[in-house]
Amino acid sequence: MNMDDGQLVRKAKTGDNEAFGILVKKYRDPIVHLAFQMTGNWNDAGDLAQETFIKAFQRLSQFREDSKFSTWIYRITVNLSMDHHRRRKRMREVPLEVEPAGQKGWLDRLLNTADSNADRLETEETNRSIRRALNRLSGNQRTAVVLKYFHEKSSLEIAHIMGCSETSVRTHIFRALRNLRKALPQSA
């Protein structure tokens, strides 16, 4: 069955769960990655992804198809992630992120000794500093950067996903890159 998203959505709207299943299979990995990039926690990301697809399934009849299915489902994920972020902020949870300051702990060094590999360590360090830098951005700036550079969305698509103008998206990205420049020593 080789159908595009539009055809699958129309079939799913008529109650064809198999068609919806194909859409889920196609988007489940990008969606959980997006949720992770927004929250920084795989368990939260898994929950948010599940919530996204359940919402999409329940509200499919309300999807007017004036945008692509991918835009719509990304929008649901972004909204849920932003809500999640706000909740976390209110709760002031124990931070499970790597502490920004300081060097690698002795345990990390010990565990890495066995299969020490300079490239891998460097990649891990880059990932960690990118995560930390992204965490310091505002919700809108982070969303725009994640969608543009990790999901290769155009400014127009991001505008549809975030529900704002293309000009706002460009401003978010410009400001985010300016902030990231300060936070990412590798870009100096």
Add this chain to the structure above:
Amino acid sequence: MKTCAYHPFLPDYRDENLEPALRKKVRIHLRSCRSCRALLEETDAVVRVLRSAPKPDPGRAWMRRYHRELDAGLRSVAAGEKPVLSVFAKVRLFLASLRPALLAAGAAALLIVGILAGRFILPRSSGVSGNPQVLLFSARSPSESQWTDFLTESEIWMLAVVNYEPEEDPGSAYLALNRETAENLLRRSLILEKKGIEPDREGLIRFVQGMQMILLETTNSDEDAKRLVSDSRQSILEMRLLDRSRLLRRIVRESGSSGV
């Protein structure tokens, strides 16, 4: 750097994502604007770093579990049942309803429980290899409650370390980190490593390795307790040991002692 009206267009200009007329305008402007040229270079450097990052990878076992849970959740929704929320989602919803003050009270209560567990509840050790209770634990398949107890104890201990504020309470984390508690947890973790958990063996081994390293260091070291707590806290946070422990507790509960 002066702000120029063309600045927001530079990221899309760099990626060749501007419509031709606008692109031409920016190109002409760049010839005369030093600020934009400098910013374009900076943008390029940042974007290169961002794009050099590999895709985040939670591991194959995690992805398989995620696919399974997603499938099950959607099936129950399609069948008209109420979706089954994962334990994490339930806990999150519960915590969301609590105020920070209550959370602080909860953390304090956990700390007290941790100290009591370290002093009174955990079996007393009498040397490196002679604790009968631990040997009994290793001789048969551990029950669900034994697994849960171990993981809960570990979490209490880790929370005590993570929440430790030396200025506020100089003695508390040291109490939670006493040699006896650490030795007991270490021996149990060594036994758990042999048993393994099939549904998440990789996660368990990494968890246990982390625990062992922390506990070995704790039991063998006479170093300054404050530095030790700080190192352990760093390790717990970096390796997300609390997350791992909670995940394992969920697996144990869901699979029951037979599946372990």
